[in-house]
Amino acid sequence: MSIMNDFDSWKDFLANRLDQAQAQGMSHETITNVAHEIGDFLSQRVNAKNDEQAVLKDLWNAASEQEQQSIASAMVKLVQKQ
Template sequence: MSSVLENFDRWKEFLGERVDQAQDAGMSMDQIQNVAYRMGDFLANKVDPKNPQERLLKDLWEASDENDQKALARMMINLAQKTH
């Protein structure tokens, strides 16, 4: 079985499940987006991309300022919710 980070579709599913859990636990969308931003920063700085999609996200993250990174984190949440 591949890890969550090795398969982008699995990553979107995993992220969607975590967003659902956070909402069920009473977190606001602002709080969820803040966590997604911090997680994106961690992944960009500490995790080697495992597939082309992750490489693109890392490159976009590194080319962006904080506002754009927060927007990218929001877009990932939206993508995960749409495909989940």
């Protein structure tokens, strides 16, 4: 099963990548900027595989640049708490 099919698997994957980035000394700002770039990529090129991803994609596409940065930051916080 692909990590994109299950939202919990997706969050676990992101949490692992976040841990790796922090271990490499990446700043919170840099991590959030990378999360924003990933959000842009996913919204433009990847079809949602579950309801949670569909909601995130709709929110992303409706959001301004500043709001997208907030969504990216919230996703970072969400996976940090795991």
